[in-house]
Every structure is written in C-alpha cells, then in structure tokens.
Amino acid sequence: MLDVLIIGAGPIGMACGIAAQKRGLSYLIVEKGCLVNSIYHYPTNMTFFSTADRLEIGQVPFVAHGDKPTRREALDYYRRVAMAFQLQLRLYEEVTAVNATSAGTFIVQTSKAIYTSRNIVFATGFYGLPNLLGIPGEDLPKVRHYYDEAHPYAFQKVAVVGAANSAVDVALETWRRGAQVTMIIRSGEIRSSVKYWVKPDIENRIKEGSIKAYFHSHLVAIRPDEIDVQTPEGLITLPNDFVLAMTGYRPDFRLLQMAGVQFTNDSKHAPLYNPDTHQTNAEGVYVAGVVCGGMETNKWFIENSRDHAEKIMQHIARRLATCSAA
Numbered sequence: 001m002l003d004v005l006i007i008g009a010g011p012i013g014m015a016c017g018i019a020a021q022k023r024g025l026s027y028l029i030v031e032k033g034c035l036v037n038s039i040y041h042y043p044t045n046m047t048f049f050s051t052a053d054r055l056e057i058g059q060v061p062f063v064a065h066g067d068k069p070t071r072r073e074a075l076d077y078y079r080r081v082a083m084a085f086q087l088q089l090r091l092y093e094e095v096t097a098v099n100a101t102s103a104g105t106f107i108v109q110t111s112k113a114i115y116t117s118r119n120i121v122f123a124t125g126f127y128g129l130p131n132l133l134g135i136p137g138e139d140l141p142k143v144r145h146y147y148d149e150a151h152p153y154a155f156q157k158v159a160v161v162g163a164a165n166s167a168v169d170v171a172l173e174t175w176r177r178g179a180q181v182t183m184i185i186r187s188g189e190i191r192s193s194v195k196y197w198v199k200p201d202i203e204n205r206i207k208e209g210s211i212k213a214y215f216h217s218h219l220v221a222i223r224p225d226e227i228d229v230q231t232p233e234g235l236i237t238l239p240n241d242f243v244l245a246m247t248g249y250r251p252d253f254r255l256l257q258m259a260g261v262q263f264t265n266d267s268k269h270a271p272l273y274n275p276d277t278h279q280t281n282a283e284g285v286y287v288a289g290v291v292c293g294g295m296e297t298n299k300w301f302i303e304n305s306r307d308h309a310e311k312i313m314q315h316i317a318r319r320l321a322t323c324s325a326a
Helices: 011-022 071-085 165-176 199-208 254-258 289-293 308-325
Strands: 004-007 027-030 095-100 106-110 114-117 120-122 157-161 180-184 212-214 218-223 226-231 234-239 242-245 285-287
Touching: 004 011, 004 106, 004 114, 011 027, 011 071, 011 289, 011 308, 027 114, 095 254, 157 165, 157 234, 165 180, 165 199, 165 242, 285 289, 285 308
Parallel strands: 004 027, 004 120, 120 285, 157 180, 157 242, 180 212
Antiparallel strands: 095 106, 106 114, 218 226, 226 234
C-alpha cells in the first residue's frame, strides 16, 4: 500500500515525488512515456521562455549556457535531479483505470501492474491530446500536430496553422531550412504572447513576403497535394506537401473523471480543488501543475506551480498522521 501514487513524471510530478520523499511518505511516480515526456516532445531546438532558475525543482541548481535554457539542457537537468533523489519511477507505464474503494483507498491499474494507494496526485500536464481541426483530410499522414525539427520539411510546401509561439517557431525554422512556408491564422495578427525576441523576426518575414500569411483565415479541407483555405477574399486552393497544425493541446480528463473529480461548468472545464491543499472534491485525489487550469492551459507553468508539490504533500502527511493517531 502506497501513501501516494503520482501520475505524471514531468517537472511538477517529480517535484511531488521529492516532496513526498522528504516527508518519509511511500510513493511512486507513474508515467506513460519517458521522463519529462512533454519536454522531450518539444521541438529539438526549442529555447524556454523562462530563465533556468525558474525551472529548478528540489533546490537543485539549473545552470544553462545562455540566458534561456534549451530543451536539451532541460532534459539533462531533470534527468540529473531524478538520479540525485533516486526517484521511484515507473516509466513507459500508462495508467488505464483508477477506482476508489469503500475503504477510502484507490486501486490504480496500469499497462504493466496494479497498485493500491491511499492518495493520488494527477500531474498529467496537457501535452497529450492535440486540439484537432475537425476538417476533411486531417487524418492524412502529411498532417502533423507535433513538431520536432525542420530538416524533413526542406524544399517542401508547408502550411503552418496557428499564431502562437509554437507556430511562429515552426514557421521560422522550416523557412530557414528552405521550406516554402504559408501561415494560416484565424486572428488578425501574430499573438502578443509570442516570445519578445522572436515576434519582430516573424513579423518582418511576413512583411517582406518571405513567409506568406493569411490572416482572418482557416483551413477548410486537406488533400494529398493541396489544401483549401477560407480567406476574407473567399475560398482559395494552395499546393501543399505538409500541414503543421500548431493549434495547441488539451488535458486528458478521463482518469480524473474515473477518480470522481468534478469540473467547473464553463469553457475552462477546470477540476474543482482547494487552492490551499490542491485536494479536489474527491477526498485523497489531488491535482498539480498545468492540469489545475483545465482547458486554460496557459495559466500554470513549471515556474508558477512548483509550490503545488509542497502544499499537496504537507496536506497528505497531515491527513495520514491524523488517521494514524485515530
């Protein structure tokens, strides 16, 4: 019987494990992919918006070579943290079911084992499910919702959907590797939240015509060699080799629902929880990190949710001590 089972081995899930370990709680961190799986799937050459010190966990210094750490530096850092604390990890083990028992414990089934725990922490992030376009042809192999590096798109006609950081990075990187890039943007401008050192670059490339941008526009259909785009001037058809749909991602709420967690009745669809303890309406079930915001995935980041781990483990330790005393 575990004191706490943590679902998700991202930075916040790791921070929860460290906080549990420091309090002498028995714990396990279960992750469907690799360590910090979301960061691993970031673009190969990505640079973080935050400075290295804002990404630190467990009071372990994060030293980067530049002002902003890179994806590779982050992977190296979090791997070193896991080794330093000898975190109890079960990687490449997907949680498939969560069931509450009449005794107030939880049975957690994974692709490899079954665990029993007194408490569960969901630190599952939001990178697992892409926001789909919902149009004909989206299932074609040339359509990608995740991006790794630019080389495969060299000398290809590439349509980039979106206007946030990921879309801008993809457009600039693929253009610099020789792709013919077209951006398709629903709004009338590049988002104001785009990294300040990148935003002038993309705006200048659009202004000079190196990258073509269709504003107030959206994709209507995708075919093997072309796409249909609805623009303010009407429907147009463009030759196309790849569609990189950088339309964002959303949390997978299925496991939370299995555990009895309730959500707000609005577009945010955020789990109901006590901000002082991060316990949800379901006793013994906690949320940490990005998943706390529900569909509002830009509310919580590594840097502003690291304290979730301490709040959660402090509350769990107190609850377990109370139960033992009784």
